[in-house]
Amino acid sequence: MDFKYKKQRPIALVDCNNFYVSCERLFNPALRFKPVVVLSNNDGCVIARSNEAKFLGIKMGEPYFKCKKIVQDHGVAVFSSNYALYADLSKRVMSVLERFTSNLEVYSIDEAFLDLSHVEKDFLEDYAMEIRSVVLRELGIPITVSIAETKTLCKLNSYLQKEVLKKEQSFNFKKGLKGHNIKPKVLNVPGMSMNVFGIKEAYRDEILKLIDIGEIWGIGKKYASFLKSKGVMTAYDFINLDMEFVRKKMKVCGVRTQNELKALSCIDLELSIRNKKSIISSKSFAKDEVDLKVLQEALSNYVARACEKLRDQKSVCLSVGVFVRTNPFKNGGEYYSNSLVLNLDVASNSTLKILKLAKKALDKIFRPGLAYKKVGCFLMGISDVDSECKQMDLFEGEGLIEKQDFDSKLMGVWDLINKKHGKDKILSLAMGFNKKWQTQRGLKSNSFTTCWDNLLKVKI
DNA sequence: CGGCGTTAG
DNA sequence: TATTCTAACGCCG
Numbered sequence: 257m258d259f260k261y262k263k264q265r266p267i268a269l270v271d272c273n274n275f276y277v278s279c280e281r282l283f284n285p286a287l288r289f290k291p292v293v294v295l296s297n298n299d300g301c302v303i304a305r306s307n308e309a310k311f312l313g314i315k316m317g318e319p320y321f322k323c324k325k326i327v328q329d330h331g332v333a334v335f336s337s338n339y340a341l342y343a344d345l346s347k348r349v350m351s352v353l354e355r356f357t358s359n360l361e362v363y364s365i366d367e368a369f370l371d372l373s374h375v376e377k378d379f380l381e382d383y384a385m386e387i388r389s390v391v392l393r394e395l396g397i398p399i400t401v402s403i404a405e406t407k408t409l410c411k412l413n414s415y416l417q418k419e420v421l422k423k424e425q426s427f428n429f430k431k432g433l434k435g436h437n438i439k440p441k442v443l444n445v446p447g448m449s450m451n452v453f454g455i456k457e458a459y460r461d462e463i464l465k466l467i468d469i470g471e472i473w474g475i476g477k478k479y480a481s482f483l484k485s486k487g488v489m490t491a492y493d494f495i496n497l498d499m500e501f502v503r504k505k506m507k508v509c510g511v512r513t514q515n516e517l518k519a520l521s522c523i524d525l526e527l528s529i530r531n532k533k534s535i536i537s538s539k540s541f542a543k544d545e546v547d548l549k550v551l552q553e554a555l556s557n558y559v560a561r562a563c564e565k566l567r568d569q570k571s572v573c574l575s576v577g578v579f580v581r582t583n584p585f586k587n588g589g590e591y592y593s594n595s596l597v598l599n600l601d602v603a604s605n606s607t608l609k610i611l612k613l614a615k616k617a618l619d620k621i622f623r624p625g626l627a628y629k630k631v632g633c634f635l636m637g638i639s640d641v642d643s644e645c646k647q648m649d650l651f652e653g654e655g656l657i658e659k660q661d662f663d664s665k666l667m668g669v670w671d672l673i674n675k676k677h678g679k680d681k682i683l684s685l686a687m688g689f690n691k692k693w694q695t696q697r698g699l700k701s702n703s704f705t706t707c708w709d710n711l712l713k714v715k716i
Numbered sequence: 717c718g719g720c721g722t723t724a725g
Numbered sequence: 726t727a728t729t730c731t732a733a734c735g736c737c738g
Contacts, residue, residue, distance in 0.1 A: 477723090509734080540728090
């Protein structure tokens with residue numbers, strides 16, 4: 257077996273605290289120290305909470321209607337999600353982080369892993385503090401920085417830091433005190449801090465014993481409850497499980513997690529942004545919809561979105577899927593969900609071509625008389641536009657090249673105009689104009705950083 | 717290779 | 726009244 261021992265390098269995880277809430281607070285400082293939540297599309301579920309909102313018992317993913325009472329009783333500030341704002345601030349955070357390393361993995365909208373092999377071991381803690389204060393000073397976004405040998409240990413460290421912060425804030429919140437301590441605190445565990453790189457074995461065990469099995473990165477609900485049923489309650493118990501048992505029950509990913517918890521790095525940083533292998537675009541309707549026309553129109557908009565994404569990453573796709581779903585919480589148990597995948601003859605990223613196919617698919621799976629909650633499309637069989645091997649059409653010959661060339665020029669202009677002059681300035685008529693079915697976001701804050709009309713005005 | 721199960725944010 | 730959206734990966738037959 258070709259097993260190369262890799263020298264351990266420090267990795268940092270930067271995680272923006274309650275990111276969406278922090279973005280809202282940035283433009284509305286009165287929200288600091290107050291409970292704030294951000295909702296999903298159609299203001300359906302809670303998808304982000306300030307710590308204060310967590311203290312009130314509002315759960316992640318909870319339907320808004322279920323916590324409306326708490327919201328009213330405690331004056332919780334509520335926002336529809338403002339993705340344009342969050343994406344813009346995320347970009348800014350990432351570009352600040354790039355100053356601290358040349359190897360950055362943007363892991364999600366609010367998280368990044370940084371390769372810190374260029375930093376002296378004794379200087380790591382200071383480096384973490386510096387990253388934190390620069391992001392806070394320049395962007396006003398509070399972050400957690402955690403350094404360790406592996407991604408999984410970074411995650412674990414980050415979790416503990418946040419738990420400690422929450423504990424302190426909760427104490428103040430319940431006593432009605434306002435000023436929270438936002439400085440990073442050294443944890444009340446021997447050897448534990450923002451930096452656990454090179455931590456002593458004995459200390460690591462002690463920390464692992466504090467971690468509930470379900471909090472480990474890579475162990476979700478199902479595995480957690482299975483493991484608990486076997487008496488495996490903490491991360492410490494987990495690393496002491498027999499490797500073959502872990503492999504059998506949790507596959508190779510489980511073994512990786514086990515190794516990562518032992519500071520043996522198995523999950524590398526992904527420095528380049530990989531092209532997506534599938535692209536989905538779908539949304540729930542604000543209200544259930546019965547009319548095929550409405551479904552077609554909504555679907556056309558999602559197809560347009562998906563195709564834009566496809567072209568942005570300079571790809572083409574071979575198959576187009578469409579799915580529909582009625583509301584599983586209604587219709588007295590009559591639930592209908594179906595999907596259909598159709599193939600293009602030749603790989604394409606043309607909105608117009610793909611729209612035609614999607615419409616055909618929807619016609620086939622649409623059942624009249626039902627109230628639909630959701631429709632969407634997915635693109636598969638994705639490859640690079642200029643990949644070496646292309647599937648051609650046997651009967652089209654030379655003419656095909658010309659047609660494809662025309663398509664790609666058309667889409668090029670299409671994208672150019674829409675990027676310059678705004679979303680859907682060029683569109684297919686199938687996408688419609690009235691859009692009554694569109695997502696409700698009544699509580700959205702302004703696009704402070706991406707729309708001239710929404711710029712904050714400051715009086716001097 | 718398609719379908720299913722699991723996880724993640 | 727009301728329950729997000731997207732993506733990846735491993736395994737199995």
